[in-house]
Amino acid sequence: MYSLSSRLLISVSFLLLLFFGITIAVLNTAFTEAGEQARRDILDGHLVALLAAAEPDDNDELALPDRLREPRFGQIGSGLYGELRNESGEVIWRSQSALGLEIPEGVTPELGNHLFAREQLIDETPLLTLSLAVEWEFDDESSKSYVFKVAESLDSFNAQIAGFRGQLFGWFAAVAATMLLAFSFLLRGLMKPLRKIETEIGEIESGDRASLSNKFPTELTGVARNMNLLIDSERARSDRYRFTLDNLAHSLKTPLAAMRALLGDQQNANFGERFNEQIDRMDEIVRYQLRKPAASVADNLVLQSVNVDKEITRLIDGLKKVYHDKHPEFDVSVEPGMQFRGDTGDFLELAGNLLDNACKWCKKKVRISVVPSAGAKAIASGMVLCVADDGPGIPQDAADALLQRGMRLDESTPGHGIGLAVVKDIARSYGGQLSIKDSKLGGAEITVSIPPVTSAR
Amino acid sequence: MRLLVIEDDLTLRESLVRKLSDAGFAVEQAADGKEGLYFAEEYPIDLAIIDLGLPEVSGLEIIRKVRAEGKTYPILILTARDRWEDKVDGLSAGADDYVVKPFHFEEISARVNALLRRSGGWASSQLDAGPVSLDMSRQELKVSGEAIELTSFEYKIIEYLMVRAGKVISKSELTDRLYDQDFERDSNVIEVFIGRLRKKMDPDNTIKPIETLRGRGYRFALERNQSG
Numbered sequence: 001m002y003s004l005s006s007r008l009l010i011s012v013s014f015l016l017l018l019f020f021g022i023t024i025a026v027l028n029t030a031f032t033e034a035g036e037q038a039r040r041d042i043l044d045g046h047l048v049a050l051l052a053a054a055e056p057d058d059n060d061e062l063a064l065p066d067r068l069r070e071p072r073f074g075q076i077g078s079g080l081y082g083e084l085r086n087e088s089g090e091v092i093w094r095s096q097s098a099l100g101l102e103i104p105e106g107v108t109p110e111l112g113n114h115l116f117a118r119e120q121l122i123d124e125t126p127l128l129t130l131s132l133a134v135e136w137e138f139d140d141e142s143s144k145s146y147v148f149k150v151a152e153s154l155d156s157f158n159a160q161i162a163g164f165r166g167q168l169f170g171w172f173a174a175v176a177a178t179m180l181l182a183f184s185f186l187l188r189g190l191m192k193p194l195r196k197i198e199t200e201i202g203e204i205e206s207g208d209r210a211s212l213s214n215k216f217p218t219e220l221t222g223v224a225r226n227m228n229l230l231i232d233s234e235r236a237r238s239d240r241y242r243f244t245l246d247n248l249a250h251s252l253k254t255p256l257a258a259m260r261a262l263l264g265d266q267q268n269a270n271f272g273e274r275f276n277e278q279i280d281r282m283d284e285i286v287r288y289q290l291r292k293p294a295a296s297v298a299d300n301l302v303l304q305s306v307n308v309d310k311e312i313t314r315l316i317d318g319l320k321k322v323y324h325d326k327h328p329e330f331d332v333s334v335e336p337g338m339q340f341r342g343d344t345g346d347f348l349e350l351a352g353n354l355l356d357n358a359c360k361w362c363k364k365k366v367r368i369s370v371v372p373s374a375g376a377k378a379i380a381s382g383m384v385l386c387v388a389d390d391g392p393g394i395p396q397d398a399a400d401a402l403l404q405r406g407m408r409l410d411e412s413t414p415g416h417g418i419g420l421a422v423v424k425d426i427a428r429s430y431g432g433q434l435s436i437k438d439s440k441l442g443g444a445e446i447t448v449s450i451p452p453v454t455s456a457r
Numbered sequence: 458m459r460l461l462v463i464e465d466d467l468t469l470r471e472s473l474v475r476k477l478s479d480a481g482f483a484v485e486q487a488a489d490g491k492e493g494l495y496f497a498e499e500y501p502i503d504l505a506i507i508d509l510g511l512p513e514v515s516g517l518e519i520i521r522k523v524r525a526e527g528k529t530y531p532i533l534i535l536t537a538r539d540r541w542e543d544k545v546d547g548l549s550a551g552a553d554d555y556v557v558k559p560f561h562f563e564e565i566s567a568r569v570n571a572l573l574r575r576s577g578g579w580a581s582s583q584l585d586a587g588p589v590s591l592d593m594s595r596q597e598l599k600v601s602g603e604a605i606e607l608t609s610f611e612y613k614i615i616e617y618l619m620v621r622a623g624k625v626i627s628k629s630e631l632t633d634r635l636y637d638q639d640f641e642r643d644s645n646v647i648e649v650f651i652g653r654l655r656k657k658m659d660p661d662n663t664i665k666p667i668e669t670l671r672g673r674g675y676r677f678a679l680e681r682n683q684s685g
Contacts, residue, residue, distance in 0.1 A: 276561075283559050287539050315541070318548030322555070324575055345542040352541030 005187045012183055020172045031164055035157060036128070040116060043130045046070060046150045047114075050082050054148075056138055061086075062146055064093045073097050079153035087145045108147055109133050119151070126154040193220050197227075204231065248289045255281045284418060291422045293346050293429040306347045308338040308370050308383070315352055316368075323359045328389075331367040338370055340383050340450070346426050353419035354387035354446055361391030365441050373452055382452035388439035399436040399444075423448060458573060458617060459483045459634045461505040463493030463519065464535060465512055469558075473506070476562050477569070481596070481613055483636060490514025497523045501633050502530055504573055506565070509536040509547060517550050524551035531572035533565070570594060577620035579681075584619050586679035589658065589666055591619050600658050607657065610635070614650050615658075618667065618677040627674035651675060 049070060057063040064084065072078040073095040082095040083103050094103070102122055109115035111133045119127045129151040137143045193216050203209035211231055212224045255278040262274050316330050340347050351368070358366040366389050373382025394402065402420050423446075424434045432450035439445035460482045464470040467488070474484045485500055487493035490511035497505055497519055505523070509516035520532055534547045534555040544555050553575075554568050570593050574582055584591040588601040596612055598605045607615070613635045618626060628647050651667060658666050668678040 279559060287557075290539055311545075314545050314549050318545050321548055321553050324553075325571060325580060345540055348541040348545055352545065356541075 005184070005191055008187055009180070009184060013180060016176045016179060020176055024168055024172060027168060028165060032161055035161065039128055039152065039154075039157060040130070043116075043128060043150050043152055044114075046080065046082070046152075047130055047132055047148055050084075050148055050150065051132075051134070054084070054136075056136075060138055060140070060142070061092060062136055062144075066096075068095070076100075079155065081151045083149045083151070085147045085149070089147075092146075103127075103129075103149065103151055106131065106149070111135060111145065118154075121153075126158065127151045128154055128157075193217055197224065201227070244289055244292055248285065251285045251289075252282055255279075255285075288418050288421060291349060291418075293343070293349075293426040304342070304344065306340040306342060306344050308340050308347070309334045309336070311344065311347055312351060312368065312370065315348065315355060319355055319359055326359065326362075328359050328362050328366045329364055331365065333369040335371045338372065338383070342430060342450075346430075350385060350423055350426055350448055351387075353423050354385070354448070357419055357446075358387050358389035358391070358443075361443060362389035363391060363443075365390040367439075367441060373449065383448075383450045385448045385450075386445065387447075388441050388445035389443040390439070390441040391443035393438055393442065394436055394444045403434060403436065420446075458503045458613070459485065459501060460569070461485045461487070461493070461496050461500065461502045463487045463490070463497070463505065463511060463516070464508040465489055465510075466508075473562070473565065476566070480566055481609055482569075483634060490516070490519060494519045494522060497528075498526060501630070503634060504531045504533065504569060504576070506533045506535060506569070507552070509534055509538060509543070517547060520547065520550045520552050529576075531576050533568055533572060535560075567594070574620060577622070579620065584622075585682040586619065586622055586677070587666075587682070588664060589619070589679055591616065598658070600664070605657050607654075611650055611654050611657070614647070615654055615677075618675060622677040622679070622681055625670055625674050625676045630674070 049068070050064065053068055054062050054064050062084065064082075067074060068082075070080070072080040073082050075097055076099050078097045080095075081098040081101065081103055082093075083091060083098065084093040085105070086092050089105060089108075104119045104121075104127075106117055106119050106129060107115065109131050112135070113133060115131045117129045117131070119129050121127060129149060131147055131149040133145060133147050135143050135145055197212065197216070197220065200209060200212050204211070211228045214221070214224070216224045259275065259278045262268065262271060262278070265271070268274060312332060312334055316332065319328075320330075351370075355366065355368060358368075366387070368385075368387045370383060370385050373384055403424060420434070427434045427448045427450065430450045432448060435447045435449075437445050437447075458481075460477055462470060462473050462477070462484055463486075464473065465488055470486055470488065474486050477484045485496050485502070487496050490513040492513075493507065493511065494514050496502070497507075507516045507519055511519075516534065516536075520534075523532070531554075532552045534544075534552045535558060536543060536547065536555055537558045538544075539557050547555055553572055556564055556568055570582055574584070574593060582593040584593065590599045591597070592599075593616065596616075598607055598612065598615060614631065617631065617634060631647050651669075655662075655667055658664075664679070666677060666679055668676045670676060
């Protein structure tokens with residue numbers, strides 16, 4: 001399962017491991033090196049002390065006194081050992097502390113040189129050794145070579161390092177654990193608003209809440225706001241549907257009642273005609289309700305881009321078939337690349353009804369132009385759709401009545417009123433308007449202006 | 458003329474078929490898209506009336522397939538869907554006109570006649586050729602302004618020939634298109650009717666409206682006075 005918290009925790013753990021690993025390695029190396037350097041310095045001191053204590057004996061050999069200033073040379077198994085070998089490698093002196101031990105001879109350094117080495121006793125006790133080869137000049141001006149060697153057991157040093165390491169790991173582990181713990185608490189706090197959104201949406205679903213509250217951190221206010229917009233537009237839409245449905249159902253009741261009444265009055269001379277009238281009425285009601293706008297400005301989030309040129313071409317190709325006999329001349333001007341922000345069906349309904357009416361009423365000419373709203377920069381924002389014909393036109397008072405209620409103007413051309421009423425409804429749902437005036441062609445000119453979609457909110 | 462009606466609603470289909478038959482058409486009918494598609498592809502048809510919301514194969518699909526096969530007979534859509542989106546879809550698929558349900562039969566018959574006439578290249582329901590004039594909406598034939606009394610079979614033949622003025626129509630095409638399937642297929646019947654028509658329209662044998670092409674069929678021979 002994909003979870004933000006676990007992802008964060010895992011990556012933070014990796015980061016901690018990496019940083020602490022490097023830190024531990026660096027500290028460990030530094031501490032070990034510093035410790036070893038200190039050991040070497042001490043060993044050097046002991047060597048110098050041995051050199052100072054060495055005196056030639058009666059046999060013209062070097063000798064060291066039984067008691068040295070450093071008491072550890074005198075204590076058995078003290079961990080600090082001294083040794084003197086002659087040219088041929090024979091041990092001519094060994095400190096009392098090394099009693100019963102065999103200090104490995106190791107590599108003999110060049111004359112006059114120091115040599116540090118790591119060696120081992122037979123029992124594998126690690127040693128740090130320092131050897132120095134010297135040329136000793138006696139009083140009779142003869143000289144002999146000797147090798148001084150001091151060795152110190154690293155047992156205690158190693159134990160010290162191990163202790164240090166243990167502490168280092170312990171502390172870092174404790175710090176890492178604390179940090180992770182703190183971090184997961186922090187995360188829990190950070191994720192809380194998300195869980196809150198989830199809970200609130202659940203409450204909206206169950207009807208306990210109308211919209212998301214506004215108490216969210218800055219990063220989430222956008223999400224919450226858009227969510228609220230979506231919820232509002234969905235709610236408005238379902239309200240609209242319910243209203244439409246309600247209207248539809250109720251408005252069908254009257255013609256139904258009339259039909260039932262007619263059935264009880266079949267001797268009526270105009271029975272067929274009256275019955276048909278009621279059917280026409282129901283048909284008109286249903287048509288009008290079915291062609292109501294699919295989208296509205298409130299549905300900003302679900303609007304599509306409609307290719308105006310393509311849809312107009314399709315419409316006109318269709319109308320040319322339907323009005324084949326009348327053969328109207330179409331004069332089409334569409335802004336290149338023009339897009340309409342909305343529902344394709346709604347656009348076709350706007351243009352289709354206007355063009356259909358124009359074809360119905362025209363003598364010969366139908367003109368349609370689609371341009372972006374004046375002043376709008378983007379082509380997709382806003383639209384002015386204008387359809388004109390050279391027919392009889394619509395008288396001003398009739399136009400007013402049409403715009404008011406969408407009533408039928410002329411019973412002999414069915415659907416004119418419905419078409420315009422539908423256009424008006426759609427235009428209004430997109431926040432636009434419908435206007436009717438006299439066209440230069442001689443007939444009516446009907447203009448639908450849809451304002452730009454204000455998406456910045 | 459042979460029409461095809463594809464409509465799944467029984468009442469609607471039966472009433473349409475009956476009224477179209479009464480109006481003098483030979484009518485095939487199909488109750489679903491599959492059967493309809495079969496008829497539309499395999500039968501000699503002059504016009505199809507297709508409901509868009511059909512079971513099995515949708516009306517739109519039938520129209521597309523029929524057009525893809527290069528069939529050019531007119532198609533009239535019946536639809537309950539009234540939005541322009543649906544109408545435009547149907548028309549761009551290849552239909553020629555639409556009628557929205559519910560409709561009056563007169564609406565259908567007017568559209569059917571207009572489409573048939575149009576497919577023959579005539580611009581109005583009044584077909585004028587020389588002294589002969591045929592009013593399809595009134596089913597009335599006049600020669601030099603005088604109305605000629607015709608039986609319904611005679612009318613059907615002259616209408617079929619005149620709508621296709623200038624084209625040669627074989628006897629078998631005439632029997633196929635003008636009569637329902639179970640009609641006795643005797644080509645002599647056609648000859649008899651043609652003979653009667655000639656006598657009624659042209660008793661003096663001066664205008665010669667119908668030409669016989671031996672072994673091929675008949676042709677309405679007069680020039681059209683106007684064409685669409």
